Amino acid sequence: MTKFMGNFFRGxxxxxxxxxxxxxxxxxxxxxxTDLYRYGYWLCHDPSIAEDLVQETFLRAWxxxxxxxxxxxxxxxxxxxxxRENARRFERKQFDLVDIEDHQVEDHISTSTEQExxxxxxxxxINKLGEEYREPLIxxxxxxxxxxxxxxxxxxxxxxxxxxxxxxxNQLKDALENKQQFRGAENG
Amino acid sequence: xxxxxxxxxxxxxxxxxxxxxxxxxxxxxAKARFKSEIQQLDxxxxxxxxxxxxxxxxxxxxxxxxxxxxxxxxxxxxxHLAIAAGFAFAIGISLQLGGVSPRxxxxxxxxxxxxxxxxxxxxxxxxxxxxxLNAKLASFGxxxxxxxxxxxxxxxxxxxxxxxxxxxxxxxQGDVTVFVVPSDAKLAIRKHFxxxxxxxxxxxxxxxxxxxxxxxxxxxxxxxxxxxxxAIKWQTI
Numbered sequence: 001m002t003k004f005m006g007n008f009f010r011g012x013x014x015x016x017x018x019x020x021x022x023x024x025x026x027x028x029x030x031x032x033x034t035d036l037y038r039y040g041y042w043l044c045h046d047p048s049i050a051e052d053l054v055q056e057t058f059l060r061a062w063x064x065x066x067x068x069x070x071x072x073x074x075x076x077x078x079x080x081x082x083x084r085e086n087a088r089r090f091e092r093k094q095f096d097l098v099d100i101e102d103h104q105v106e107d108h109i110s111t112s113t114e115q116e117x118x119x120x121x122x123x124x125x126i127n128k129l130g131e132e133y134r135e136p137l138i139x140x141x142x143x144x145x146x147x148x149x150x151x152x153x154x155x156x157x158x159x160x161x162x163x164x165x166x167x168x169x170n171q172l173k174d175a176l177e178n179k180q181q182f183r184g185a186e187n188g
Numbered sequence: 189x190x191x192x193x194x195x196x197x198x199x200x201x202x203x204x205x206x207x208x209x210x211x212x213x214x215x216x217x218a219k220a221r222f223k224s225e226i227q228q229l230d231x232x233x234x235x236x237x238x239x240x241x242x243x244x245x246x247x248x249x250x251x252x253x254x255x256x257x258x259x260x261x262x263x264x265x266x267x268h269l270a271i272a273a274g275f276a277f278a279i280g281i282s283l284q285l286g287g288v289s290p291r292x293x294x295x296x297x298x299x300x301x302x303x304x305x306x307x308x309x310x311x312x313x314x315x316x317x318x319x320x321l322n323a324k325l326a327s328f329g330x331x332x333x334x335x336x337x338x339x340x341x342x343x344x345x346x347x348x349x350x351x352x353x354x355x356x357x358x359x360x361q362g363d364v365t366v367f368v369v370p371s372d373a374k375l376a377i378r379k380h381f382x383x384x385x386x387x388x389x390x391x392x393x394x395x396x397x398x399x400x401x402x403x404x405x406x407x408x409x410x411x412x413x414x415x416x417x418x419a420i421k422w423q424t425i
Binding site: 025026029030033034037038041042047051054055058059062118119122123126137138140141142147162163165166167169170172173176 | 196199200201202226229230232233234235236237238239241242245246248249250252253256
């Protein structure tokens with residue numbers, strides 16, 4: 001009888017754990033799926049591959065949710081899984097590699113106003129940034145990660161991360177200013 | 189803080205609110221303007237990076253998760269089923285090999301049991317031709333040239349899992365039952381055997397064992413045995 005009750009309680013504990021796990025999982029999906037999708041999009045430049053990456057990321061997260069000890073580290077943990085999934089994609093299928101220079105990336109900004117045209121231009125320049133500059137920028141702007149956190153995720157030292165962030169913005173600013181100069185010359 | 193260092197810091201992080209950055213902005217309007225410019229650029233970058241997200245992304249992820257769990261469950265079930273089937277198969281095999289089932293381990297016991305079981309199915313008339321018998325006997329590598337007795341029954345049967353031939357010949361005083369069992373049947377052979385009512389003899393031929401059973405006292409088993417042994421010509425198959 002005692003044994004039975006023991007099993008019974010253990011069984012309900014397992015159920016309870018499953019419920020807690022499911023709740024944690026759902027809150028992670030709700031909180032981070034949008035950011036992960038965007039991060040994935042900028043890694044692979046394809047909306048459907050980005051969605052697959054997010055799906056795979058959350059499936060893996062579900063399987064190893066027990067290994068997430070600190071809820072505050074959840075976002076960085078998910079980003080790390082997504083980066084690994086993306087790398088796996090290249091291992092699986094070498095010809096998935098798309099050279100962004102040759103590949104017309106889908107524009108998500110319609111170009112009607114001056115501001116929108118500038119955004120369009122900015123989008124093209126972000127695409128042209130080297131991966132090593134673009135990735136920390138996305139982590140900082142979309143992910144809201146600090147320099148130290150980005151350094152952890154990308155396994156770089158903080159100084160390297162800060163230098164890359166500086167260069168990324170510097171390049172983008174130059175590109176936009178050149179455009180303005182070019183416009184000025186054209187108008188004058 | 190010098191100009192270059194100030195700019196580098198803000199390019200790397202437009203929201204750097206460290207004390208020295210705030211001080212520099214407070215004392216130099218140009219620096220404050222630069223900070224505001226770089227923050228504006230960052231707002232623009234953010235705007236561009238925030239690509240539209242598919243509708244119901246979270247729901248689609250939940251769906252993907254529950255489908256994956258279902259698939260995993262199904263797989264688990266299949267594995268369990270396969271394990272169960274494997275066990276059942278193993279038990280079946282071990283029963284067969286271990287002889288736990290009510291099987292007969294000798295050819296003679298099986299022959300007696302089989303004959304008794306089939307007795308009611310044996311027609312009273314002898315309508316089978318020698319041709320019909322030979323057609324069946326051929327698959328065991330045997331052939332009978334001349335008729336030895338009217339044939340009441342000639343059919344394949346299952347002899348403890350081995351396809352065999354069951355013949356019933358009409359003797360002068362009663363039926364003579366003959367089984368042709370391939371030599372590879374894993375059954376012990378007893379040359380002479382008997383039950384309460386029957387006598388039997390096993391002839392070990394080239395590619396088959398021939399079991400002959402007659403009713404006690406009705407027929408001379410030895411004569412039949414000789415006759416049949418001589419009649420069947422064996423070929424190598």
